[in-house]
Structures are given as structure tokens and as C-alpha cells.
Amino acid sequence: MEHETAQRHQKPLGPLPLAVAWQRKTAEGGQSLIEFAWMLPFLLLLFLGIVELGRAAFITMVVNNAATAGVEYGSQNEGKASDIVGMQNSALCDANGQSAGVCNTTGILTAANVTATFGCTCDTGNGGSCAPASWSSCAVIGSCEGGVMVQCVQVKTTATFNSLFNYPGLPTMFTANGNAVMRVRK
16 A cells, blocks of 8 residues: 555656746846857858858869860870860860850850960970970971970960959959960870
């Protein structure tokens, strides 16, 4: 009998009664919300900065890859090395994409922002054969004393893009430059 009364007086374990559940815990219940409201502008500014940096990095990579695609086209053989328009189109297609097999002429790069050049130099085996400063016309070089005449191509690309937002103290316009030089295969 004693055992039965002990069981009757035990309260069952489980959820709290509604009165206790709805009771305020402390007077600091809204403090987290106020702190978040104060930090929200700084968090948004940080997020927008990350978006801008990501966008700038993407455009810079596209411009550099386009220059590389242009010189890869021109370095295939001696005939394509003198195809300035082909190198420019290759760079434009790489940067702006294609639709139905035709290069898009609008996008990150325009034809005015792609410069392709080619020239010849004498390679004496010192490792600096395709430095653009040493180039001259292939007809002028003729023969190379103590070395081999090599043909080189270069493509320079430039793209200007505007910032999405105006940040005080920072420029609103940025320029990304690409440059690639390659020796023509024989």
C-alpha cells in the first residue's frame, strides 16, 4: 500500500506546463535581435565587397584566358602566325562565347580591345627568344648567325568594367589586362 501511494504522488516527466513554457525567461530576450540589427549593415557591406572582388577576379581571368587562346591559335603554324584577324577572333570567341558556331561580338571583350602581333627573332639558346622587344620583321632577319630564326606571336587584351556600387574612396571603373606570348611551332 505504501508503494501505491508513492506512485500516485510522483508527477509524470514530460513537456513543461503551458504556463511555464510561455513565461519570459529574462528581460534580455530581444538583445540578440538588436545586436543583429546593428551588425547587419556591416555584414551587407562585407558581402557586397566579396561579390565585387569575385566579379573582378572573374573578369581578369576571362581577359587573360582570351589572350592565351589567341596566341594558341597563332602558334599552330607559320601560316596562322600571320593571321592577325584569326588570333583576334579566337580571343573574342574565348571571352564572349559562341552561339550557333559564330563568335559573339558583344560581351566582356570587343574587337577594339584585342591586339595581335607577330614577328621574328634570332634564338641563340639563352632562353629569351620570344621577348617582344627583340622582334623584327621576318624578312629583315633573313639568316641567324649562331642561332635559329624563330617566329613569335603576342596577343594583348583589355577590358574595362564598372563597379556595381560606388564605394567612397575607391574608383568606380577598373581595367583588366591580359598578355600572352608564344613561339610558333614548326
